[in-house]
Amino acid sequence: MNQINRFRIIGFLEGSSLLLLLFLAMPLKYWAGLPEVVTVFGSVHGGLFIVYILFTIYTTITVRWHFIWFLSAVIVAFIPFGNFILDKRIRLSFQ
Template sequence: MLKTTIGKLRFAGYFEGISLLVLLFIAMPMKYWFGMPEAVRIVGSIHGALFITYCVIIAYVTLKTRWNLTWPILSVIVAFIPFGNFILDKKLHQLEKVHG
């Protein structure tokens, strides 16, 4: 997966997507149901760093592969949707097979 430019984006997308799910489905309930705001603070910080890294990798892949604006815009949008990165990953995997 890390051998291709698109593979690097897929890899980053996995971690960004997982961090969003942990934030939404573990840290937020811990904050609101169990009164542990530090869970959101910690997981939110990690998710923020992963999101910024993901955006930098999107820019890198866009420049390296000379994508039009469709893929980078779609890649950013799905980062805000739970499970969005995993759905996009299927399309990127097909694209990776074609373009290498």
Template structure:
């Protein structure tokens, strides 16, 4: 189980980033190439819910844990970039390890 707030945030970021990739690379082709618009409706709703939770977690990390402002801005920005959350996760992992030393 994930024990600290940063670990939970990183997990949520990976989950939200994965839902974006599923939306872009699976649901959208199903809609536009195979005439299955329900895929975008379902995956889009799930992604929207995960994105909302992700934004709440950004606010939580920023205000409660006094997270550096640059991480908050980066976390919001990468949510709109495919594979962006995975790059942010790597950066947060390095930051977490440097802080532990």
């Protein structure tokens, strides 16, 4: 498995954790009165986000990505479904 594929897996995990936080944990907090769900999912997402950013830096250095790829990878981490769109672009560009 090459570095790009490892990056794609981390991106998928981070993007999925954001979606679970936004569309599962947050509604459970406000509609079902379960704030502890956000605590758990938020902690998992925060950890995955840190790993994702570190992996983005590492991938940029090892693959010698152009700065635009690095910047795109950081920006999409804040947009729901953004990692999946970037993943498709990476798949088309690097494989």
